[in-house]
Amino acid sequence: MNKKRGKQSVVFSNPPVITSTANIVGPMEGQGLLDQYFDYTMLDNLNNLDSWEQCESFMMEWAIKEAVNKENSTIDMIDCILAGDLLNQLMSTHFALKKLERPFLGVYGACSTMVESMLLGAMLVDGGFANKVASATSSHHDAAERQYRFPNELGAQRPPSAQWTVTGAGATVLSVFGHGPRITSATIGKIVDYGLKDPNSMGPAMAPAAVDTLWTHFQDTGRVPAYYDMIFTGDLGNVGKQLVIQLMQQKGLDISSNYQDCGCMIYREEQDAHAGASGCASSAIVFCGYIYNMLMNCKLKKVLLLGTGSLHSTTSYQQKESIPCIAHAVAVEM
């Protein structure tokens, strides 16, 4: 059966089931708006380990093991793990996964990594290449800051457009059989670059990529925005979210009534995160907690999840290049 649809999308003939999810967060996220939807909240950002990077590895390992436990499986029942993070050479992922000793494929999609790994995992399961796949991602505010921006004790001021990298990790287990929402289709994004250069304003840089993938998804699948109960983007923040609504309106599609951005759902106003949350874990901790919960309780039946990523590096930024971005989509239906 030809599973390709249109220009960039695929439809699954045996839609894989998301049989469990797990998430873990840092203290700031645990004090935020979704505090009831986290499996574990750490007391601080180090968790008695020696570095931010080790803490991030700990979170990813914990999330994967917890997701596996929740569905009463053991880790050796996982045929493949797809995972990634924000750090150079996927440092946190590699050190987390070396202890799990399962077949592993690393992915880098910046903040779109969660959706990218779920999308690829769904292809592996639907294609008969694996019975169970774990998809995971993590990010750590302080590890990301020291790599991408400034050392953590530097007295620099953040502009109001800046977003706050989430400290957290999320994991899902995709299975051939089981009870849970299914990934029914997916749209693979292409890189879109509108020439924006400010890494303190990533939401606006990513919005065109999100719109491009959204539009392509609707064209390829023949669906309309109203088909979904909710459309979620990963981490566009306050400004990026408004831009997506406006750009979609320009294309003749209205998503204003059933669209939310995960980055806007995590922190309270008083937590001073400025424009919202970002990081791989932004989409991960919201999907692997709140959204999955809503789906399992049938409060949401059809969800479109878009992971959005800024594909710049510290080098590209210093060399005055613009920020190329990408967005991937998975349709999750109960």
Added chain:
Amino acid sequence: MDKMKKQQKQQIEQEQYQKKVDSLTPKPPLLKNICWAFVVGGLICIFGQFLINYFIGLGLDKKQAATWATAVLVFLGAFFTGIGVYDELGKRAGAGSVVPITGFANSIVAPAMEFKREGYVFGVGAKMFVIAGPVLVYGMVTAFIVGLIYWIRH
């Protein structure tokens, strides 16, 4: 010909998008930031003046007193960075904490502390100058040029 047209269209689209982004992006609270910068920067300078007067009172001449005062301010900037307080100040005071010499100390201690995990040679030792290095380089180069011009003219 077609490619050029496409590129032009893209450029116009991008410029329009940038305008839209600028109109939606929240601006920094300029008045609040200026007030904080003014007050905190001014207070650090008053404290510096107090130190200079204190050392003069101990019998030192103006130049020596200024040197002592600089050393004390650098120590305090380094110390408050170490205990994790200077970045809290910087968040609110902005340039009021960056511009005084205490900010220079902060820019040395912050990366040194952060990269300690990479060891003492390539971590602490090298990264200490990640932000302060350019300050020294361009300060020294400018002083050289000024000195050269002065020497030529005298």
Added chain:
Amino acid sequence: MELYVMSFVVGGLLCVCGQLLMDLTPLTPAHVLVLFVVVGAILSGFGVYQPLVDIAGAGATVPLLGFGHSLVVGTIEDVNSFGFIGIFSGALRATGTGIMAAVVFGFFMSVLFNPKGKGG
């Protein structure tokens, strides 16, 4: 007393200039630091920074422009005393204490303390 007031006002105003640069332009704190050192050195070369130091005291020496000023003052003093070689010897002679303090205290603080991070 008047010196305290002047040092508050001048120091504050120089910081305000830095704030305006940071808020209204894409310049980062590191750029502002470099710019201020260079500007301080140039103004000193033109002979207009010393008068500011005379009326504002620490208000002119504590901001990083004062560091640029010290570099140039030291250079010029050494050129007067030693001629050409003074262009090389003067700057660090005058600012050596400040740099030594920054490096030494910076080293010990980084040994004693760990970064707290911002999650909590």
